[in-house]
Amino acid sequence: MASTTSLLTGLSGLTANSARLELIGNNISNVNTTAFKSSRALFSANFSKNFSLGTSPSGTSGGTNPGQIGLGVTVGGTQKNFNRGSISPTGVNTDLAIEGDGFFVVERNGEQFYTRAGAFRLNSQNQLVNGNGDRVLGFPVDATFNLVPGQAQALNIPAGALTIAEATTTVQLAGNLNADATKLPTQGSLLTFDQPLNDLTGTPLAGPGSLLLGALEDPANPGTPLFPAAGAPYSLVIDGAEKGQKGVPAGSIVVDATTTVQDVLDLINNTLGIITGQTNPDGSTTGAAYDPVTGLISIVGNTGTVNDIDLTGSDIRILDNTGATVPNPFTITKDATTGVADGESVRTSFIIFDSLGTPLTVDLTMVLEGADTTGTQWRYFLDSKDKFDPADPSISLGSGMISFDTEGQILSGGAINLVLPRFGFGAESPTSVSLELATGDSGVTALVDTDSSLGATFQDGTPIGTLTTFSVGEDGVITGGFSNGLSRTVGQLALAAFTNEAGLIDEGNNLFRVGPNSGTALVTTPGQFGAGRVIGGALELSNVDLGQEFIDMILTSTGYSAASRVITTADQLLQQLVQIGR
Secondary structure, three states, X not given: OOOHHHHHHHXXXXXXXHHHHHHHHHHHHOOOOOOOOOEEEEEEEOOEEEEEOOEOOOOOOOOEOOEEEEOOEEEEEEEEOOOOOOEEEOOOOOEEEEEOOOEEEEEEOOEEEEEOOOEOEEOOXXXXXXXXXXXXXXXXXXXXXXXOOOOOEEOEOOOOOXXXXXXXXXXXXXXXXXXXXXXXXXXXXXXEEOOOOEOOOOOEOOOOOOEOOOOOEEOOEEEEEOOOHHHOOEEEEEOOOEEOOEEOOOEEEEEOOOOEHHHHHHHHHHHHOOOOOOEOOOOOEOEEEEEOXXXXXXXXXXXXXXXXXXXXXXXXXXXXXXXXXXXXXXXXXXXXXXXOOOOOEEEEEEEEEOOOOOEEEEEEEEEEEEEXXXXXXXXXXXXXXXXXXXXXXXXXXXXXXXXXXXOOOEEEOOEEEEEEOEOOOOOOOOEEEEEEOEEOOEEEEOOOOOOOEEEEEEEOOEEEEEEEEEEEOOOOEEEEEEOOOOEEEEEEEOEEEOOOHHHOEEEEOOEEEOOOOOOOOEEEOOOOOOOOEEEEOEEEOOOOOHHHHXXXXXXXXXXXXXXXXXXXXXHHHHHHHHHHOO
């Protein structure tokens, strides 16, 4: 006899298959959803109606099995399929995919969520966010671009805003210094002021300590001061001088009641960058000097053709306290033979950068100074117009010796320590740079040639640059590219790993949150603690298998139809039962 129980059993089949069809429909709808994970329904038999629990075997009976009639089907649960979807390249640097296990970590209102969908972008605050505006978490860097491990926080990639400069620490040089011993120097430049420094009585000033204001006679107007007190303070300027046919920066001093002849001598030495106190091969001593017997100023330069000094009376200017030019009565003589510096030499110029990225020009001069059975000896000179040191206004950065052996290889002093003061410019001072003359298979040699050659082949340090682009590596490290060619780490993505990822709760919008059976999130970096690697410029596709979904849909439709047929049949039987009583 038909009963209502069969109706309810059929109904359970309809209900279960309807739920399964909903899952299939959801899967198919999300076939193109980034990193979507499909689900399946797991059916289980409903509890049974027992007629008998069965009996155990005995001496007279073999025992009976339970007598049960099932009461239908129920949805025992759903299962998320976390198999990985295919990786599809997009070329967008903010698109990220995970190859392997793990989830990106995002934050909204202080709560963390987890996602496999890496379609990220930068917001107006240069934070990496997903399409819902949830901030992507990772590990930042400190002021020196070192990663700061610990608590994950919102990643900031300040493209177009972050700037960086790097000070130069190393310059590598290469070339050959002509070691022809016939070109050893014999003299430096020799220049002489034609007019003596006389006092108002026509007598030469007593010495370098003699005052100038009101005491120095104007050679063009004997008996009158060149610097009358009424025009003080004056400016004495040297502008237009050359060394080795290259202009040197202008130099000046203030002429007031304390200015002496020695101040003028220092001005000449500082402006021309003369290394003073050296004895040249002709026995002369380098530097500007005053002879109290003749009252004349003489200038002896350093050896080497590129150290040859060209200074004329027209390069000297005198300005009074109103800025008006005072006629300059001095002329300077330089003999075309005995006054010209000689000796094999070469000069190269290169740019270095201070800690603020300011470009600074440095001149390196090499002069052949000796040759013997051990090899050749060269003196180097360093000059810079960008030097600023109130205690030492000279353009010179110093001098030293470099020795080469009989095969032209450096014996000693393979590196020159360049120290460039930068007081008052806000940068780290001094800027210290190692000038490397011997670098592996390359560098500077000293072999006989027609001419010397020298140049910088490499230097680090850069001017200011702006973050223009970035990329994400397999380890999640975000590397920023700057307009000055530098690259620096600007952050690292965090990934979360779970003991049971199938226990995560789907929150929609491609997000999951921790569930009771998922385990606690282990926030780590890509490649660590089972987390996969990150693929930049790509997205993970949905793992929905349309073929399988269509097959499941056919089976579900068949099951639904069959369950409905049970209800129809039970209804027909009940109708037959009703008709018996008519």
